[in-house]
Amino acid sequence: MTFYYHYDNIIETIKMEVKTLNTLFEILPLLVPVLLIDVALAAAAVKHILRHPRYRFGNSAIWLVIVVVILLFGPIIYFVFGKGENE
Numbered sequence: 241m242t243f244y245y246h247y248d249n250i251i252e253t254i255k256m257e258v259k260t261l262n263t264l265f266e267i268l269p270l271l272v273p274v275l276l277i278d279v280a281l282a283a284a285a286v287k288h289i290l291r292h293p294r295y296r297f298g299n300s301a302i303w304l305v306i307v308v309v310i311l312l313f314g315p316i317i318y319f320v321f322g323k324g325e326n327e
Contacts, residue, residue: 281315282307294324 285307289300303322307314 278312278315281319282311285315285318288323289318292324295322296324297322 286304289303289307293300295303303318306322307318310317
C-alpha cells in the first residue's frame with residue numbers, strides 16, 4: 241500500500257509540473273517582447289552610466305549594481321532617479 245501511495249504522489253507531481261510548463265509556454269510569446277525591451281533599457285542605462293560622470297544620487301558603481309542586479313526595474317529606477325539633470 242505504501243508503494244502505491246508514493247507512486248500516486250509522483251504521478252500527481254509530474255502532472256502538476258507538466259501543467260506549469262504548459263502555462264509557461266502559453267505566456268512565453270507575451271514575455272519575449274517584455275524581456276527584449278528590458279534588456280535594451282538595461283544596455284542603454286549601462287552605456288549612459290559609463291559615459292556620464294554626474295548623477296543625482298550615488299555614483300556609477302552603485303548605479304551599475306542596481307541596473308544589473310535589479311534587471312527588470314533597475315534601468316527604470318536609474319532613468320527616473322539617477323540620471324543627472326543636464327544630460
